Amino acid sequence: MPTQLNPALPMVTPKGKGLAHFLIDYGPEHDLVWVVFQQDKTVWCWRNQDVRADTNITFGRMSDGEDDA
Numbered sequence: 001m002p003t004q005l006n007p008a009l010p011m012v013t014p015k016g017k018g019l020a021h022f023l024i025d026y027g028p029e030h031d032l033v034w035v036v037f038q039q040d041k042t043v044w045c046w047r048n049q050d051v052r053a054d055t056n057i058t059f060g061r062m063s064d065g066e067d068d069a
Contacts, residue, residue, distance in 0.1 A: 001024070001025050002022050002023070002024045002035075003022065003023045003024075003025070004021065004022055005020055005021055005022060005023060008020060008021045008037075009053065009054075010053070010054035010056070011034065011036050011046075011051045011052065011053060011054055012051065012052045012053075012054050013036055013038065013044065013046050013050065013051050014046070014050055015038050015040075015042070015044055016038060016039055016040070017038075017039050017054060018036040018037055018038035018039055018044075019036065019037050020034045020035065020036045020051070021035055021036070021037055022034070022035035023035070024045070031047040031048050031049065032047070032048040033045050033046065033047060033048070034046045034047075034048065034051050036051065
């Protein structure tokens with residue numbers, strides 16, 4: 001079942017940064033699949049284990065190597 005994300009979520013993928021616009025859930029026997037519009041204007045589908053939420057200082061989500069000051 002696809003779900004449109006509003007607003008889109010900033011993600012870090014194996015191909016770089018992008019915005020996740022859809023999340024597809026095929027059911028309990030499968031990984032979640034994120035549909036990400038990459039910065040280079042390509043669209044890729046990524047398994048949940050292959051993506052990470054991008055840095056968001058407001059929510060305390062720092063990039064690697066940053067402290068929770």
